[in-house]
Amino acid sequence: METVQQLLDEKGHEVWSVRPDDSVFDAIKKMADKKIGSLVVLVDHQIVGIITERHYARSVILEGKSSLKTPVRDIMATRVVCARIDQTIEECMAVMTEKRIRHLPVVDQDRLLGLVSIGDLVKSTIANQKFTIEQLADYIQG
Numbered sequence: 001m002e003t004v005q006q007l008l009d010e011k012g013h014e015v016w017s018v019r020p021d022d023s024v025f026d027a028i029k030k031m032a033d034k035k036i037g038s039l040v041v042l043v044d045h046q047i048v049g050i051i052t053e054r055h056y057a058r059s060v061i062l063e064g065k066s067s068l069k070t071p072v073r074d075i076m077a078t079r080v081v082c083a084r085i086d087q088t089i090e091e092c093m094a095v096m097t098e099k100r101i102r103h104l105p106v107v108d109q110d111r112l113l114g115l116v117s118i119g120d121l122v123k124s125t126i127a128n129q130k131f132t133i134e135q136l137a138d139y140i141q142g
Contacts, residue, residue: 020073038103049076
């Protein structure tokens with residue numbers, strides 16, 4: 001079973017972030033520029049929240065707020081569910097399904113090491129299944 005460590009080693013450890021006082025507009029612009037769906041909210045390298053496109057849609061657009069005037073702190077989720085480096089892909093998928101979330105910051109001893117999305121996990125699962133199928137086909141033909 002593949003672990004989060006192995007997945008991050010393949011995809012990279014880069015995490016994009018914002019500060020709580022940044023405007024929602026700046027956060028959404030960064031997400032668009034980086035082609036990502038979430039940003040970790042940090043204060044002094046510590047996770048204090050997470051902001052996603054879903055937060056923007058539900059807490060700014062639908063509420064009629066201004067993204068230029070609204071700070072990230074007003075719409076971010078403050079109860080951030082994180083993954084451990086030693087967790088399996090399957091365990092992370094189960095957590096995401098149960099908590100109805102799409103992004104998991106990865107931490108080790110309160111240090112942010114990366115971020116995995118549901119897309120990363122699905123891609124990894126498909127690649128592993130494809131590899132297994134190829135190995136079984138080679139065995140049968142062998």
